[in-house]
Amino acid sequence: MTDAVSHARDQIRGPAHAVLEGPDINRALIRISHEILERTKGGQDVVLLGIPTRGVHLARRLAEHIRQFEGRAVPVGSLDITMYRDDLRTKPARPLGRTELPADGVDDRTVVLVDDVLYSGRTVRAALDALGDLGRPRAVQLAALVDRGHRELPIRADYVGKNLPTSKSEIVKVYLEENDGRDAVVLLKEGDK
Amino acid sequence: MSSETSVTTVIKGARILGGEPADILIDGGVIAAVGPDLSGEATVEAAGLIALPGLVDLHTHLREPGREDAETVESGTRAAALGGFTAVHAMANTSPVADTAGVVEQVWRLGLAAGHCDVQPVGAVTEGLGGERLAELGAMADSAARVRVFSDDGRCVSDAVLMRRALEYVKAFDGVVAQHAQEPRLTEGAQMNEGAVSGRLGLTGWPAVAEEAIIARDCLLAAHVGSRLHVCHVSTAGSVEIIRWAKSKGWNVTAEVTPHHLLLTDDLVEDSPVGAYNPIYKVNPPLRTRADVEALRAALADGTIDVVATDHAPHPVEDKETEWAAAAMGMIGLETALAVVQEAMVETGLLDWAGVAERMSYAPARIGRLSGHGRPLEAGSPANITLYDPSVRAQVDPSSYASKSRNTPYEGRSLPGRVVATFLRGRPTVLDGKLA
């Protein structure tokens, strides 16, 4: 099993091209925060659940924006989906991320799942399964910083930072200050691999 | 048989005991002449080969009667001939046990019928190897098999009084008691050498002292009653020290070491190409440490240990393809003995080929009182000859062995040398590395 964090080891060479820089990301998150507030009557009963690793940082940022706009502390948690993935058998076993629910749980709340990139939809499918084992939210919504298309399941995001048309051979990489020391979304070509 | 011995054969250009090339003329089962430019009706080319007196094994398990699934006299003596042996001592722990004149004669006759090498039965010391009453040692000595070596091998004659009596009794017919030195209480449930490896592996330890204590006692007993003691398969440095001391006293003590104890160590149980806990390395006495191996080699070189004996112990596959504790103890060794001795003793410079002849032919024949074996390669000696090519090296391939069993610990290793031909009283039993 060893290193499950192979995706963090992406030393993929090739023309890297930042599609979003720090300020763009910030603007997108502010917009999403406003949208969440609009769609949830000022953030009532909202719980933000980030999908590790970067989804958690994004969820915290969204919560911080909401707190600034509305003065309301929206509960934030994390939801690890590793044990629910449908592609476990294709890679060595990976370490688990954290699942931390706010103290009051998710029952009868509006849960907004937060992830960095929406792609096939399989992560979200796994997240919905994981969530179902934790409680019964009133509604589940989805926020993604980037939607790169190529869905393989009937899933769509309620809040999108940027729609990014890609080819399947491209790789979308999100860097966040908390994790990577800088904010950027980069499009990598797979060509040189 | 007789047709082959009626012609004269000359072995051309063999290096006798590794010396200068010479020819050996065989006539009527004996060596007629040794010298340059001899000729005979048949010729065996032996340029580059070493000629040794036919090897004699003091310690062979042929398993017949009783365990013919593991080995028979026929298959075991084929293996012996292919290994360069012209005589083997068949151990007594058969079923029924070779503890009567009837059983030893049966084994002896099976050997005669097979014809690949001489089979000299060993008689049990105690009835049924039970360790309680002496077997009819005299009857076995007087039988057609003319038994001179007595052993409960596989079990120790642990009762001191019984051992004393056996040592005394065999004096009447110049016999020798070959002791399997293993104090039984100290080795209850023992699985492997007691040391760092057994401690890590959680296998019940087999302490060196269990062997050494019996050897010390038996040396003292042999001295006390003025008899001959032979110590089977010495495996520890401490045993070597005791035997060296006994010999320094002038006591009539001889000892043997197996090829595997000259080469293999107990760490193979933990770490080997065939996986940990592989019972292919399970043997009695157990494989010991590197220090023991070094001491055994030195003792064989300086004569403290008199002979190399194979302790050829065939077991069927199902007795080894088990968990360690359930597996049978023992390794086959007839067909690899000379190769292992070359690797452990000759290539290390500890023994020359004359030394090999002493340890693997002259001395075992002397201890076993086999007058027709272990004679120098000179005119007048019985033509028991082994031709050996020390220059080749090959992977061990158990499937090629004549033994019925495959429990060799050397599979996957490469070993030097090849027995090219074996002559038993002038008749080739092996030619060009194959049974003749």
Place this chain on the structure above:
Amino acid sequence: MRRHLISAADLSRDDALLILDTADELAKISERSIKKLPTLRGRTVVNLFFEDSTRTRISFEAAAKRLSADVINFSAKGSSVSKGESLKDTALTLEAMGADAVVIRHGASGAPHRLAGWVRGSVVNAGDGTHEHPTQALLDAFTMRRRLGPLDGRRVTIVGDVLHSRVARSNVLLLATLGAEVTLVAPPTLLPVSVGSWPCAVSYDLDAVLPKSDVVMMLRVQRERMNAAFFPTEREYSRRYGLDRDRVAKMHDDAIVMHPGPMNRGMEIAAEVADSPRSTIVEQVANGVTTRMAVLYLLLGGANLGGEDL
């Protein structure tokens, strides 16, 4: 990590920490109302028990089931094994049944090594003879870590029949890997002669070691040892090596008492010590399930990268 878990020595420090961290996450799942995860759906785990050990078998069974694996319990008693079938034939049967993992408990040291040579699935050692019991060591380390934090520099004292204890062997290896300082305390008859080569200290004096211990782990004394002159009497053993109230009073306030079970109350451990707040004995049972879940997940949850094994 390798494909099998047979010895605690198979685990690097990173492997061991990964298992413990994974178990930490999985422990939270044990606290929620739906305890089951779909992770090992469609995978088959065989519990192959040649020795009776209801506790260990149930623990592995619960672990596998919480991960949605199919569990087959194969007990040697009343099966073909008791009719003389060899371990190898049993292995081939399991292989034909498509076992993804075989959890084996066997009375012979090394049986899991042998099994690993005959099956394609992962082999998990659930205790082999007097050799090892690596998942017990993992759950013990997990329990210690929960009570005491990281184990680096922690002083762990293991008391009792080390010679015959698979728990002691696995714990010494794993705790050394995790940076703890282990001291074995036993009468000399119950220590391997080679114990000096182990990565731990040795003492014959429990009272001297107790005040310096963060963890005191008491090993079970097997009844059959008492008849084999390893020590004179039960009473004398208990007096010299048993953990009673007076001895516990010598331990510092945060030190904990562990026992792998089943206990001989009144022999190696006094009842009031076993039931005291220092005692982790009940936690150890619960932690066994989560630790074994972590092991099964990490061995089976990913792709089978065959060939990486021993």
